[in-house]
Amino acid sequence: MKKIIKKLSISFLPLLTAPLIAAKCFGNSIVTTNQNYTVERHTFVNAVKDYEHIGKEGIDTYYFNNDRIPYVSVKQALSALEGVVNTKLIKIGNAFNVLHNKNYQIYHANGASLKFNWENNVIEISDPRVFGILSGKKSIGIMHNLTPLSFKSTYINGKPQSIKFGLSKYNWKIHAVNKEPIIPLFVFNLLFLSQNYYNLRFNGSEYYGVDINTIIRTSPNALSELTNKFKINPETSAQRQDAFQSLRFVFDNFYGLAEEKKIDKVGFESWLDPSIKKDILNRDPLIYNKGYFKALHGQVNELHTSVRQFNYYTPLEYTDNNYIKSLVKHSLDEYKNKVDPKFNSKWLNAGQLRTKLAALRERAIYHDDFESRRLLKVSQTINGLRLVEGNVPVVRFLPDNKSAVITLDSFSAAPLENLTNNPEENYIFDSLELMKYALDVIQRRSMETGKEINNIILDISQNDGGNVAALYKLIGLIKGKQDRKAYSYSFNTLTRTLEESVYRAEIPNKYLDKNYKWFLLTSNLSFSAANALVAYTAADKSSPSSRNVQIIGQRTGGGACAIIPIVLSDGTMIVVSSNTKIMTKSNDKHYVSVENGFEVPDKYKLDYEDFYNDDALAKLVSKK
Missing domain, CATH: 3.90.226 (2-enoyl-CoA Hydratase; Chain A, domain 1)
Structure with a gap:
């Protein structure tokens, strides 16, 4: 559920071009070569009809030190997504950016701040509402017949604390180009888009903006397949390492049941069975997709967390429903035989x-x-x-x-x-x-x-x-004429806040x-x-x-968390239990998951x- 927040009417600063670079045009791409990075501009296609994309440019994709891990400029990518993103909500900290001599850049939106520190390699946010920047959908919406009455957020530790994401731990960097942050595409996707139920999917040639239900890999003749560069460029070992790190980042920071699953005590990498990690690192899509199933449907084993769609490296024939069912069954059989003999699949049950x-x-x-x-x-x-x-x-x-x-x-x-x-x-x-x-x-x-x-x-x-x-x-x-109110209680595991909402x-x-x-x-x-x-x-x-x-x-089946759709760095779409955890009131002072x-x-x-x-x-x- 999105909170009701005050929108700030502010302008978005234009992208500053980097000096002393050579630019060449190749078809629909602008390729820029610098001493330690290459930039390619790729077309963006919005595939969600409820958003009206009005951006005029593609998305610049950065590759550093001859690596194949895609990075994007925060500023340029947001500008390219104009219409999907309401850039009027966003303000960059220093209006005279050309004079900016700090080792960080600050973005503001919805009364919250976002700091990119490229010296310490840390992203710091004051509150997640800074990412609530997607435009309102063209549809009148689904909140009709529902009046918000109140919203209260209480920090369980008594005072707000900033949230820090250290990227060095995951072998990522915040690069500064023209004094603007350049971050991994995966991190940009997760922070700015996934939390709004929107994601970018990249096939090496084009970016597609999708929601949780969008399926664009439909047939060999689909546009996204005809332009799919990844089917002829197998992944490198470094890319598989990066894909694992993206999965690790999700469960270390954005998984709402980390405490229940005891992931928070040791971190996801130590918690995950080593044989599953080995599968995920394999360069063969058949093996690493089995690894994803073993991890999410096997070891995690809860119904809000699953593999949603394969990536563009995975052959299209693997996306057949019957094939997927057999692959899931085979993966879970392997998990039970080789990892956990006592495994009882909630999905199969x-x-x-x-x-x-x-x-x-x-x-x-x-x-x-x-x-x-x-x-x-x-x-x-x-x-x-x-x-x-x-x-x-x-x-x-x-x-x-x-x-x-x-x-x-x-x-x-x-x-x-x-x-x-x-x-x-x-x-x-x-x-x-x-x-x-x-x-x-x-x-x-x-x-x-x-x-x-x-x-x-x-x-x-x-x-x-x-x-x-x-x-x-x-x-x-159900409550009837005397009340008509819905009282909802949730706990945000990221901000450590108890949130109470009332609707009539x-x-x-x-x-x-x-x-x-x-x-x-x-x-x-x-x-x-x-x-x-x-x-x-x-x-x-x-x-x-x-x-x-x-x-x-x-007995009911449970399920406490709202879901969040996430695209990993290799393009695999997963769904996990998010940081928002539903609670119930046992009495006036106590809440239970x-x-x-x-x-x-x-x-x-x-x-x-x-x-x-x-x-x-x-x-x-x-x-x-």
């Missing part, structure tokens, strides 16, 4: 449980759906795979005639301009609209039958998370008038935002409305085989 519950739910016979619309499922048709309505009603009614079940498989929020005033038309795209549609059906049935519904079971047994804005709206709906959900009164008793049907698949729903309702003992919410079924999930009281436990048995559900919610 979740996949097996998902298959089981999906089959049970699709085959279930439901008591009364009152002609409710169905949830969509992927189905094979004569025209290929299509989304069609399946067997599962959005809302159904139990035999006791007092209880309804609403099924919600993800938290999604559609932009306001994509919504109509009819929830039935929008339930597929937006969680709040699905809830409104279900409540409309409940009300219509009550009027036609004269039977009032008092209990609502919200089935999140196959919900593995999603959008936090959608989550907060749903919390407001703006929901029509007709959906708030009824005081329902809510039950949350959970399983080990109820993960991330679904786990947070339990944390901020049933488990929030400081909230009076928690008495009206009860979890039933099986929700990483390990929430247990269901014994009297409300249900066997998985009965999760979609309407008679069993009716019996369960009748318990006092």
Whole structure:
């Protein structure tokens, strides 16, 4: 979730050109040769439609001392990304940069500072909000029906401390060219872009701006493949060392569960099994990708951390889904046989449980759906795979005639301009609209039958998370007219701050008038935002409305951290648990991480085989 911050209207200084250099044009590139570095200008292509890129130049890529590790100028790269980046937010410390004689440069944004010290090789920040510089998306956004009321940040050590990243430890340097910092492309990507869910991917010829869902390696004829220089230039040993150092930097500094995994005690390099490090350092893409799977899906072994996309050195045929599945299985089998015989894969367990519950739910016979619309499922048709309505009603009614079940498989929020005033038309795209549609059906049935519904079971047994804005709206709906507020608590492991946010959900009164008793049907698949729903309702003992919410079924799957998509220095995209860790209030003064999930009281436990048995559900919610 992005904080609400004050934007500063300031100008961005133009790039100063370096003196005494020779420039040559080669196609779309400008190649500059200096005594110890070479600069190539590469085209930038924004592949995320929600951003309107207006920059007029490519991105200058620096190579020092005949090495193949790419570096970029902070100033020039930000300027090239104009439109994706709101450069008006950024101010450089010294307006008379040509007279600047210090061994550092300071950038300012959002009331925070960022210092590049090329003598000590240290990047120092006063607060991570200095990186909140991406432009607002062209879409009206997904925060509609949600009003921010307050935000409070408290340093657990009593006072703020700057955050320092020493680059020498990872064999990187901050170079100064024309008194401006030149830093590794990986470091620029991670600091300025990844934390905003945007990244640069580089194929040796072009830069592509992508978000977490963008896939640009689609076929041999795709532009990014036709211009891919890396497929004919195998990686060097130095590049593999650099790729490992980038992975190490992520887990040493930006991994939210470093304490739980005991990485913080020894550092990632010492924590990681030596055989996995050896695989990652291998120059063969097949072997080092197996190393990544062993590291992230094996030794780390938590569902918020995974390999997302292979790099441009990896042959395109390796990106086939079936091939990836077999590679993951083979990698984890090797990990169990050679590293940890007691290994129990959370990824494989979740996949097996998902298959089981999906089959049970699709085959279930439901008591009364009152002609409710169905949830969509992927189905094979004569025209290929299509989304069609399946067997599962959005809302159904139990035999006791007092209880309804609403099924919600993800938290999604559609932009306001994509919504109509009819929830039935929008339930597929937006969680709040699905809830409104279900409540409309409940009300219509009550009027036609004269039977009032008092209990609502919200089935999140196959919900593995999603959008936090959608989550907060749903919390407001569940709390009802007396509150409508979502209170969220999180701990930032980087800044060591406890952060409390309050939002009010703006929901029509007709959906708030009824005081329902809510039950949350959970399983080990109820993960991330679904786990947070339990944390901020049933488990929030400081909230009076928690008495009206009860979890039933099986223990939730946990998941405490927001995710962050990161592109390693070799171009591999991974996703990890970020520094923002969800907490719940055990009382007014104590907060507890929700990483390990929430247990269901014994009297409300249900066997998985009965999760979609309407008679069993009716019996369960009748318990006092």
